[in-house]
Amino acid sequence: MSEKKQFKTESKRLLDLMINSIYTHKEIFLRELVSNASDASDKLYYKALQENINGISREDMDIFLSIDKEKRTITIEDHGIGMDHDELEERLGTIANSGSNEFKNALEKGVDNVDIIGQFGVGFYSAFMVADKVEVFSKKYGEDKAYAWVSDTSDGYEIFESGLDHHGTKIVLHLKDNTEEENYDEYLSQYEIERLIKKYSDYIHYPIKMEMTVSKKKEDSDEYEDVTEVKVLNSQVPLWKRNKKDITEEEYNDFYKSKFNDFTDPQRVMHNRVEGNITYDSLLFIPSQVPMNYFSSEYEKGLQLYSRGVFIMDKAKDLVPEHFRFVRGLVDSQDLNLNISREMLQHDRSMKLIADRIEKRIQRELEDMLKKDREEYVKFWKNFGMQIKFGIYHSYGMLKDKLQDLLLFYSANKKDYITLNEYVEAMKEDQKDIYFASGETVEKIDMLPACEAVKDKGFDILYLTDNVDEFCLQMLRDYKEKTFKNVTQGDLNLESEEEKKELEQKTTDHKDLLDAIKEALGDKVVEVRLSSRLKSHPVCLTSSEGVSFEMEKVLNAMPEAQGQNVKAGRILEINPNHDLFNALVNVNEKNADKVKDYASLLFDEAMLIEGFTIEDPVGFSNKITSLMIEASK
Ligand SMILES: Nc1ncnc2c1ncn2[C@@H]1O[C@H](COP(=O)(O)OP(=O)(O)OP(=O)(O)O)[C@@H](O)[C@H]1O
Numbered sequence: 001m002s003e004k005k006q007f008k009t010e011s012k013r014l015l016d017l018m019i020n021s022i023y024t025h026k027e028i029f030l031r032e033l034v035s036n037a038s039d040a041s042d043k044l045y046y047k048a049l050q051e052n053i054n055g056i057s058r059e060d061m062d063i064f065l066s067i068d069k070e071k072r073t074i075t076i077e078d079h080g081i082g083m084d085h086d087e088l089e090e091r092l093g094t095i096a097n098s099g100s101n102e103f104k105n106a107l108e109k110g111v112d113n114v115d116i117i118g119q120f121g122v123g124f125y126s127a128f129m130v131a132d133k134v135e136v137f138s139k140k141y142g143e144d145k146a147y148a149w150v151s152d153t154s155d156g157y158e159i160f161e162s163g164l165d166h167h168g169t170k171i172v173l174h175l176k177d178n179t180e181e182e183n184y185d186e187y188l189s190q191y192e193i194e195r196l197i198k199k200y201s202d203y204i205h206y207p208i209k210m211e212m213t214v215s216k217k218k219e220d221s222d223e224y225e226d227v228t229e230v231k232v233l234n235s236q237v238p239l240w241k242r243n244k245k246d247i248t249e250e251e252y253n254d255f256y257k258s259k260f261n262d263f264t265d266p267q268r269v270m271h272n273r274v275e276g277n278i279t280y281d282s283l284l285f286i287p288s289q290v291p292m293n294y295f296s297s298e299y300e301k302g303l304q305l306y307s308r309g310v311f312i313m314d315k316a317k318d319l320v321p322e323h324f325r326f327v328r329g330l331v332d333s334q335d336l337n338l339n340i341s342r343e344m345l346q347h348d349r350s351m352k353l354i355a356d357r358i359e360k361r362i363q364r365e366l367e368d369m370l371k372k373d374r375e376e377y378v379k380f381w382k383n384f385g386m387q388i389k390f391g392i393y394h395s396y397g398m399l400k401d402k403l404q405d406l407l408l409f410y411s412a413n414k415k416d417y418i419t420l421n422e423y424v425e426a427m428k429e430d431q432k433d434i435y436f437a438s439g440e441t442v443e444k445i446d447m448l449p450a451c452e453a454v455k456d457k458g459f460d461i462l463y464l465t466d467n468v469d470e471f472c473l474q475m476l477r478d479y480k481e482k483t484f485k486n487v488t489q490g491d492l493n494l495e496s497e498e499e500k501k502e503l504e505q506k507t508t509d510h511k512d513l514l515d516a517i518k519e520a521l522g523d524k525v526v527e528v529r530l531s532s533r534l535k536s537h538p539v540c541l542t543s544s545e546g547v548s549f550e551m552e553k554v555l556n557a558m559p560e561a562q563g564q565n566v567k568a569g570r571i572l573e574i575n576p577n578h579d580l581f582n583a584l585v586n587v588n589e590k591n592a593d594k595v596k597d598y599a600s601l602l603f604d605e606a607m608l609i610e611g612f613t614i615e616d617p618v619g620f621s622n623k624i625t626s627l628m629i630e631a632s633k
Pocket residue numbers: 032036037040078080081082083091092096097098099100120121122123124125168169
């Protein structure tokens with residue numbers, strides 16, 4: 001008996017998009033369906049191995065394609081695990097797979113761009129880009145009954161009992177009518193299908209067969225005749241098992257894009273065969289763009305795991321360390337036990353050995369890129385550098401030796417990214433520390449008054465713009481015995497002995513003024529002092545040792561902070577060589593009750609420069625207004 005069912009809302013939207021798609025790479029439908037057939041065969045083969053089922057061999061599990069020009073259909077048939085009634089319903093009636101889930105999320109966010117089809121690899125539903133009716137006949141391994149799932153619109157589908165003489169799945173696509181823009185008939189050409197299989201599915205390790213009509217010379221005659229023969233279209237050698245020398249860049253790129261649902265070529269490809277203690281092939285990629293879901297909890301790190309070409313699992317997370325979680329790829333090792341479970345993998349010695357090698361391999365690739373191709377490395381850094389910095393931070397500095405030379409920071413002098421080593425190499429003779437300053441953007445940091453004196457000395461400053469930066473430096477503690485020094489924190493010791501003495505003298509001379517300002521500001525500041533840090537600016541705010549301003553901002557923005565209100569100790573520093581200082585001295589002598597207003601204005605000014613909001617903006621502007629009026633009298 002047949003039942004008409006409705007698609008779930010998201011599935012309907014996705015299907016509508018497929019049906020009306022103007023996506024130019026419709027040909028990927030074949031790749032998606034063949035991959036599904038291959039996955040279903042893998043599942044059965046894996047089950048047979050685990051449960052010791054006899055009579056299932058990979059050689060018998062071919063994928064069969066056929067074309068019917070009259071009926072305008074393409075059929076894709078596998079001998080895999082198949083689906084029962086409920087599975088047909090669950091898996092084809094709702095959006096379940098990871099790719100389409102992201103697609104769904106993107107749709108919800110209002111991204112209605114057809115190009116994202118390619119990005120997510122929406123699997124089975126891509127059939128509707130080329131077909132207006134899709135029939136799926138399936139028989140689950142070990143069951144007697146077979147079922148059909150049929151749909152010809154996005155409104156719904158039917159499921160009913162139907163015949164299929166073997167376990168597995170047969171999908172029949174009824175091609176859409178040709179339009180002015182689109183010639184669907186091209187998929188009825190055996191050569192086109194052959195080309196698509198070669199392009200996208202050559203490495204599938206089951207034979208993909210098709211009955212082809214070929215023209216052959218008759219025996220003992222010069223005449224030709226059309227004969228049909230079953231031809232295997234794919235080479236079946238997984239790409240990673242082939243010799244590196246024979247693989248073109250395009251092949252790697254196509255493989256990466258189809259396997260990992262990316263629409264841009266990878267930035268780097270690492271293909272290795274390792275023999276010895278442990279034997280494996282690995283094929284790793286560094287994406288050239290940050291995946292859409294990279295910063296969401298949906299992104300899972302990990303590599304695909306194969307044993308002797310048999311797929312074991314999708315995201316073996318222990319194979320890549322957290323700081324390289326952006327790497328995608330696969331590992332195929334004959335040394336792994338096929339029966340291994342996810343839990344056991346964690347403790348498996350071979351897995352540990354492989355993971356160790358993989359980490360070193362990625363590290364080497366990055367070091368190499370940094371050394372030989374700076375432009376590429378900066379591109380990589382902008383995408384994934386944050387991960388490396390988090391690696392140092394999260395490991396409490398334990399990964400320091402491994403990762404510190406991969407770090408890049410923006411240099412005030414070079415106006416470009418530099419490594420810590422480059423900073424130290426370029427340090428002046430009399431420079432003891434590595435200076436850094438933090439802020440929202442490079443431009444804003446560059447304007448910080450506190451940077452001036454350091455720059456004046458010709459010392460370089462690293463400009464930190466990521467939240468994690470200061471925390472990362474804190475974990476590093478030092479680099480080549482040079483400590484990191486925040487230009488807006490603590491004593492910089494930039495002045496000569498003479499300048500120091502002069503400053504001390506001025507501080508003693510104007511103690512009453514400094515005390516009056518401190519009193520006016522109360523516990524808003526821990527100290528008010530004269531500064532040698534400032535050149536052309538009248539005033540700045542620095543923090544005492546411990547929590548810096550940037551840390552204060554980052555920590556308070558974290559959800560965990562929950563109103564704890566972390567606060568850096570504020571020090572108001574005044575430039576004794578600025579005209580404003582003389583004005584303050586004057587006011588203190590002649591009109592002492594005005595010092596309070598001046599102090600408050602100076603403090604607010606300094607707060608604004610540091611990127612904080614001020615407590616009482618109305619009071620601030622009232623005070624400025626009165627000063628302006630007074631000045632004009
Ligand atoms: N030929 C098939 N044999 C058995 N099951 C299938 C077959 N084709 C599809 N399925 C089932 O339908 C589900 C949905 O398929 P779909 O292609 O949409 O997504 P997917 O393959 O899971 O994900 P992705 O395309 O992101 O790899 C699959 O997970 C699988 O369980």
